[in-house]
Amino acid sequence: MTRHTTRTSFGTGAVLLASTLILAGCGSGFAGDDGGAPDAEGLTSSDDALTVLIGSSGDAETEAVQAAVDAWSEESGTDVTVQVATNLDQELSQGFAAGAPADLFYLSADQAAGFAANDSLKAYGDQLSNKDDFYPSLVENFTIDDEFVCAPKDFSSLALIINTTMWAEAGLTDADIPTTWDELAAVAKTLTSADHVGLAFGAEYQRVGTFMAQAGGGLVRDGAAIADDPANLEALEYVKTHLADGTFAFAKDVGAGWGGEAFGKGAAAMVIEGNWITGALTNDFSGVEYTVAELPEGPADKGTLQFTNCWGMAADSPNQQAALELVEYLTSADSQLAFSEAFGPMPSIQSAADEWTAANEPLAPFLAGAEYAQFPPNQAGSADVIADFNAQIETLKSGDPASILGSVQTNLEAIVE
């Protein structure tokens, strides 16, 4: 019996040891993988083909990116493969962990800090030839520890989308388009009927945050958490009041997944949404007539939120020189205008603004927002804080705005230093 156990443990031990060694071997193999040598600017360069990982919104986006990449590939002689991620965050994490990430990839602002913190990213922003052409707020959005990490790919902002049929039925005219909170509340009241609410938006910071910006608040200013600022309280109180009187509603409370659906179904006469709503309305609710207006001014100023992704570059990429050139090509006016036409976002560079406005006259209010837009916090861990804030906003109707903001302030302080 004793001999038997000894043998068992010896056998198991041997197998364990052997497999650990194999795995450890693999591990160091991954980590020690480096391709080209860095040049004077710290960029690697080699003849390796590039891989681009994108989180696509659909065929239109995939085809547009593929076409642009093919054109660049033809011009430069470097082979490029476009991969469409099914779960971008997860595939990026897996790539970095395995030491074999894509060379270029879509990177959201709230993920950038986390990946930058573990040195997965190559901060190449300052080496872009078109660096000064990007909107300053977008550059700021991707500036981490005073380094411009990656080139903003494009951006979107929020505006007020108005159902023109309901607007006319309620006897309103162009002159009634709200420019202040009081006017917004007044038209929302006029537009509210038994069938639909006046104004709907998602139960999340990414929509309610516009009111905070208009009141002069926000979440982070100059690197400090300001969630418990009185301006934010004023904003949440305003929203809560009108949620309670039934003229505003969260999208889910009118049986819709998001603002666009509530608008398309006719459950809301106005919604606060981004420019992606135009595509959704064309595809799913083509009968709905609408107009786009800038969001009204709050007690402090105009305010909206902007959302953007950038072209992240992997620190482990063996051919960063070529990747940089590809980014410059993809963020050029021609490419960005083509993307905009294909799937809707706005160009991240100022030199394309006039041409974009000329082609998209009715959507100009979205672009106007670039002047005064705030962006969600981009510190590592901020996604978690916002998720928690959103969870609390869902209960805003019965909740206490001050205590909600207090808990957000505590959570923010833990990540903002």
Add this chain to the structure above:
Amino acid sequence: MAQRSKPRRGGASGLRRGEAAAGWLFTAPVIAILGVFLLVPVLMALWVSMSDWAGRGSPLSGSVSFVGAGNYSAVLADGGLATKDFGTALRNNAWYVLLVVPLQTALALFLAVLVNRAMLRGRGFFRTAYYFPSVTSSVAITVLWLFLFSASGAVNDVLFWFGINGPNWFNDPRGILHLLLGVFGVDSGPDALTQSGALGITWWDWFAGPSVAMSAFIFMAVFTTSGTFMLIFLAGLQNIGGDVDEAAMMDGANGWQRFWRITLPQLRPTLFTVLTLGLIGCWQVFDQIYTGTRGAPSKTTLTPAYLSYQTAFQNQEWGQGAAIAFILFVIIVTFTLLQRWVLRDKPVSRRRIRAYEIAGKGKAS
């Protein structure tokens, strides 16, 4: 005696020379596969849970250092967002387990007894019908559920026939116990419950009950898993010989008594299997959450399994993600052991023996 205990050649196990080596040879492939694909990854995950690995390169490389229980204390003790999220997830999942395990076991047993009856017409049809939800992929069922339980979905339509204005199921974060208390006019808890708590959640919130959204998931779990467990119970029932049952019938036991006193005790091993599988499955609930709600509304459908994934992949907190996975492992093992202890073969109590003795004497006289 002394001669018999003298060890023979080949060891006390009675193997002849060479048989042990052959045994090892034949089991080596499985041991190697399990070692490389199960044991080593588990050990690596254990290491990650105690390291500051940030998700780049190998966790075994020199730049990764040991942080001891740091990740565990962030999840269990620090009181920050990580602790609060874990507390919320644990609360949600505990309610889920508390309701799903007994309900699905009872329903499965009930269905098994029904379809086990010899006189039931179309037994094959019913067995297939009950088992069908179990065969369908959990993703497909989740999507179906999202439709059925949407604000204007079929479930609310049916409720409307009975004059009930159904809730907005998957978007309603209110706990059902809180809702029940609300009916009696209790809208906020006493200070004893709201001022203190565990894992960043007040006791009042711990006792909120599953949210309306989680309840929809609870119905779904019962609906989909009862079929599988029915099949296991059915196999158990068909293994029980009819003679004891007939003897009981001769003694005048009615159907109810025969079920509780004869059938159920003989099903104990099957019951153990079903409860164990149910407990493990319920504590690991992930795919429904991932495809369905991702923790929304207000984190009331967040579960530790999903939180572990989210913490690691979305938030880049690999150590904390692994720590949550190991805490979950400990919870599951604890519950399984506890359940084994509860269902152990107990000696007949003295009181009951006396009852039999008296009854026996009474009959004899």
